[in-house]
Each structure stands twice: as C-alpha cells, then as structure tokens.
Amino acid sequence: MSGIGSSLVSPPRYRSRPPRPRSEGKRTRIVDAAMRHFAEQGYHAARVGDIAAVLGIAKGSIFQHFGSKDGLFFEVYKKAVRSFPRYLDAPVEVRERGFFEVLHYWLVRTEHLLHEDWIPYRVSLLGNYGTDLTLKREINRFLMAEDPYGTVAFVRYGVQRGELLAEMDQEMMVSILDWTMERFQDALLTEELDPGLFRRQGDPQEKKDARITQFLDVLKRAIGA
Amino acid sequence: MSGIGSSLVSPPRYRSRPPRPRSEGKRTRIVDAAMRHFAEQGYHAARVGDIAAVLGIAKGSIFQHFGSKDGLFFEVYKKAVRSFPRYLDAPVEVRERGFFEVLHYWLVRTEHLLHEDWIPYRVSLLGNYGTDLTLKREINRFLMAEDPYGTVAFVRYGVQRGELLAEMDQEMMVSILDWTMERFQDALLTEELDPGLFRRQGDPQEKKDARITQFLDVLKRAIGA
DNA sequence: GAGTCTTATGACTTGAGGTCAGATATGAGT
DNA sequence: ACTCATATCTGACCTCAAGTCATAAGACTC
Numbered sequence A, B: 001m002s003g004i005g006s007s008l009v010s011p012p013r014y015r016s017r018p019p020r021p022r023s024e025g026k027r028t029r030i031v032d033a034a035m036r037h038f039a040e041q042g043y044h045a046a047r048v049g050d051i052a053a054v055l056g057i058a059k060g061s062i063f064q065h066f067g068s069k070d071g072l073f074f075e076v077y078k079k080a081v082r083s084f085p086r087y088l089d090a091p092v093e094v095r096e097r098g099f100f101e102v103l104h105y106w107l108v109r110t111e112h113l114l115h116e117d118w119i120p121y122r123v124s125l126l127g128n129y130g131t132d133l134t135l136k137r138e139i140n141r142f143l144m145a146e147d148p149y150g151t152v153a154f155v156r157y158g159v160q161r162g163e164l165l166a167e168m169d170q171e172m173m174v175s176i177l178d179w180t181m182e183r184f185q186d187a188l189l190t191e192e193l194d195p196g197l198f199r200r201q202g203d204p205q206e207k208k209d210a211r212i213t214q215f216l217d218v219l220k221r222a223i224g225a
Numbered sequence C: 001g002a003g004t005c006t007t008a009t010g011a012c013t014t015g016a017g018g019t020c021a022g023a024t025a026t027g028a029g030t
Numbered sequence D: 001a002c003t004c005a006t007a008t009c010t011g012a013c014c015t016c017a018a019g020t021c022a023t024a025a026g027a028c029t030c
Helices: A005-009 A021-041 A048-055 A059-066 A069-082 A092-096 A099-116 A119-129 A133-146 A151-160 A170-193 A205-223 B005-009 B021-041 B048-055 B059-066 B069-082 B092-097 B099-116 B119-129 B133-146 B151-160 B170-193 B205-223
Strands: none
Touching: A021 A048, A021 A059, A021 A069, A021 A119, A048 A059, A059 A069, A069 A119, A069 A133, A092 A099, A099 A151, A099 A170, A099 A205, A119 A133, A119 A170, A119 B119, A119 B133, A133 B119, A151 A170, A170 A205, A170 B170, A170 B205, A205 B170, A205 B205, B021 B048, B021 B059, B021 B069, B021 B119, B048 B059, B059 B069, B069 B119, B069 B133, B092 B099, B099 B151, B099 B170, B099 B205, B119 B133, B119 B170, B151 B170, B170 B205
C-alpha cells in the first residue's frame, strides 16, 4: 500500500507510448486472474504472489505492469464495473414502458445476473467498501468521470418523458438515484454474497419482490413527476 | 489483518471477567491516541508501533489489549460513532417544530460539529469506506444492534406526529433515511476532509444551504405524509 | 512478604508488498 | 542470418509492519 496517489494511476515509467500487443494480452490475462482472486479472497487477503503463481509468471511481472497492488485492483475494479449494463441498455419494450419500469427491470434482473457471474459484483463491493480511502478517491473520480451505469443520461431520459420532476436539479436526482440504488442493490445482493453485511438476512423471494415494489414507490414519490 | 472474524470482537483470552480499573484506564488512553492517529493517517497508513511510541508504551501492550489492528480500530470506530448525537438529541424547541426541522437542524449543525472536532468524523468515514469487508461486516452488525443515531426511534417519532407515512414499512423508511443521510453528509463533509472523495468540490455556503433545503424536499416527498 | 494473578516489555518471527540488475525474447534493418 | 535496440520477464533480495511470546514487573490477598 503505497499511499502515493499518482503511482496508482500512472503505469510503469518505461511505457513511453505504444502498448505492444503481447503486453496488452498479458495485462488482460493478469486482470482476469486477479479479478477472480480478489473476488474470492477479498482485497486484503488476496496475495499478488498467488495471482502470479496461478498464471505461472513471476510476481515482479505484475508489479511491472500495474505498479502496485492498488494499481492492479483499480484496473480490476474498472473492468468489473464496465462489464455491468447501463440503465438504458434495457430492452426497447421495457424502455418504452417508462423510467420506473426500467428501474424495476434492472432490480429484478440484477439477481439473475449475479447468479450467472457473481465475480464482478463482489469486486465492485470491494471497491466501494473494502479497500482504502486513497483508492476510494480514485474510484469515485472514475465513477464521476465515466458514469458507467449511465445514470445521467437515464435521468435526462426520465425528465424528457415527463416522468421526473422537471423543476428539480438533475444532479440532485442523479445523486439520489445513485445512492439509493447502490445501497438497495447491495442489500439485495449481499444477502447472498455476504450474509450480514447489510441490513436483514435472506428473505423469501416474494418478500424480495415486495421490497422492490415498495422501494420503487419511494423513489417515485421522491423524484417522480 | 487477520481475517479471523472472531479475533476481532473477542478480546484477549485471559480476560476472564473483571476489567481492572488500571486496565480500563489504559485502554481508554490507547483508544484516544489511536483515534487521533487513524484519523490523521487513514487506516492502512496508521502504524500500531507509532501509536505505542506516542503513548510511550510497548507495541505488544496494544496487542495484549486489543488483539489486532482490526480489533483496535473497531473499538476506535465504536467510540467515535457513539460520540455523535442522536436525532432526538436536538433541542426541545427544534423537536417541537417537527421531524423535518430536526433533520434540517442536524444537517446544518453537522458542519459546525465537524469544525469543532473533525477526528471522529474522519474515523467514521474510514470505517464506512476505507478498511476491509471483514471489518465492515462487524461494523454493520454494530450499527444494526446499537442504532447509534437513534434512527428507529426517530422514525417512530415522525410517524406518531403524523409527519411520516403511516402505511409505509417503517424499516424501509429507516433504511432510506440512513442511506441518504449518510451519503448526503459524506458529500457535505468530505468536501472539507477529503476533497474529491464524493461528488462535487467545495461550494459556497449559500449553495450548501440550498442543497440542504433541496435534499430535505426530496426526503419529504419520499417518506413524508 | 509469599504466592498468585494481571499487565508490560521488547526482542523475535512471519510474511507480503515492492525493487532491480541481469537474463531473455522480440522485431527491424541490413 | 546476424546485429542491435528495445521491451519484457525473472527471482533473489529488501523493507517494514503485524503479530507472538517468554520473561519481568507490578498489584493484590491473606
């Protein structure tokens, strides 16, 4: 844990310009193996040496490519988050039914996506709550810069359709949506990934559905037109 | 970072029953020094050895008392959070003006409290976002068990006064309040403690007040009667 | 003041992140 | 093919902080 912010982002010095294809491929393989490892072990328990061993390469190699454990995790986190769908990626017929139908679609859907591949979800959980404030700052910068879930566009969409309050500050609505959706999904997901991490223990399916509906009602009242 | 959950909570084995007064006093002194140190350095950069050095005691002593760095931090975190006021600690005249006036009171007030003593706020930030999922789980258990801000009682108060929706699940309202208040306060506070940690950079005071009003409006719509 | 329990000490062990000089591969130019 | 420059890989090595533990010191009881 270096703590030097800059070393997090800037890759090794000799990377003067062109990332050779061989290098690019190896980076990808490292990130994939690391993603799995972080997801399984958690940030602290994960060992860079173990990741190298799994890949059959030298530990030093990983540090050449990513500079530090932080740096490696940051790449892993970005890849994980980028693999998630954006709000407006919902099917057209869902989108046509409106803003809150899209939200409903994704809330229900998240659970299925989780079962298909829980690894990136665990990584995003780690990035959001389980690393270090220094890293968290990088992560927040990334989330603000990329808006990976497309929340901004989604809110604009809701306003254009007249489903969201036109007179409310859009940035406020984006924040509210980000905050509550993240927490609500964490609460749903961690029942399976990390029992006890957030409120409540596993509920039966019908209660989950009821909670989703209830949660959407709250949101509708909060920012709906 | 042991990762063994139990070692986190259960202090050293020989603590069969009665915590002698001498021991209790020393624990307190260690926790206070550690709180300052964690707040200043962050979780990872903080060194148990440094804390011991400041106190002029042996590092081993700290481990005797708290078992691990995690264990020490957990105590520090609990103390920090317990030092915060509960919602219903607001002055009577504010309480009489109603649920949302109490919220407003604390949102404005938080900034002042922060300036008086930023240390526990930073520690709570560390506990919420900057340590480890294992520790985070303990922390969430603690928050659920103790409800240190008195959110449950506060929501009940709002319902009794007829200011909150009687027909909505109270636990849902508690969650919504916890989630959004925490994040909103983080956003306000970290502008000063950790610029760039959350959305937006420092705004002028009048914009902050406007945001508070706006945020309260959202909450009123969301869960208000 | 002997005996017993509690607490403090600091040298020691462990182990993971990180470094770097040298070995090795790659690819272009001739 | 051969050379040479550049990119990449390696693994022994270093650093440093968490955590351990045998021993010493203190405190309390009778």
